[in-house]
Amino acid sequence: xxxxxxxxxxxxxxxxxxxxxxxxxxLTDSLGAPEWPPAGDALERLxxxxxxxxxxxxxxxxxxGFVHVLDADGHAHLEQLSVLPSSGRQGFGRLLVxxxxxxxxxxxxxxxxxxxxxxxxxxxxxxASCGFLESLPETAFQRGLVETEAGxxxxxxxRRVQMTAEL
Numbered sequence: 198x199x200x201x202x203x204x205x206x207x208x209x210x211x212x213x214x215x216x217x218x219x220x221x222x223x224l225t226d227s228l229g230a231p232e233w234p235p236a237g238d239a240l241e242r243l244x245x246x247x248x249x250x251x252x253x254x255x256x257x258x259x260x261x262g263f264v265h266v267l268d269a270d271g272h273a274h275l276e277q278l279s280v281l282p283s284s285g286r287q288g289f290g291r292l293l294v295x296x297x298x299x300x301x302x303x304x305x306x307x308x309x310x311x312x313x314x315x316x317x318x319x320x321x322x323x324x325a326s327c328g329f330l331e332s333l334p335e336t337a338f339q340r341g342l343v344e345t346e347a348g349x350x351x352x353x354x355x356r357r358v359q360m361t362a363e364l
Contacts, residue, residue: 200289202296205249205263210239212260213249220279227317228354237277247273248304250296252280252289264293266301266309269338273301273364275311290319294327302364309364312342315356329360 205213217236225233243249246268254261262280266273275297280289301309311329313320321331334340339359346357 200255200292201253201258202250202292203253205243205251207240207243209249209251209260209263210243213239213242213251213263216260216263216281217277217279219281219283223282223285224317228314230354232350234349242277247276248300250293250300252293252296254284262289262293264297266297270336272336272338273304273306273309274338275309285319290323291327294324298327298362298364307364308361310339310359310361312346312357312359314354315358317355321358321360324360324362327362329362331358332361334359 214236217239221233221236224230242265245265247266249263249265251260252262253259261284263277264275265277267276268274275294278290278293278297280293298309310332311324313324315321315331321329334343342359343357346352351357
């Protein structure tokens, strides 16, 4: 049986928040981060310009991961990729990234950016294996993300980088 990837709907808001919260806990444990911003408001995520895709487990059709791509001033930005830790290491993250790249291309974008930790294995090294390369923030939105991350103190847990994939 094959995993199903579909567009998220308002009914998915609660599961999206739960998936993000559990995935963030895995990251914060890895980073040794005693404080971390809470998962975003899933309804706001769903209402933002761009798209959210949900991946359903092929065995029981339950949602196990999602990817959120923002339209930020006409540019595609992979804002969030989360997979339940209990469903990790099964290729679901890669399936979601591939689906996001395909959807972004179909929507007319020529490239997609993201921000992540450089040394966390399932962050920058994973995205590099999906075709992303380190890049410099070019737009006001991208520079604003750097400022927001600094304000949240995310850089104290490791080097943050922007990455870009050409579509």
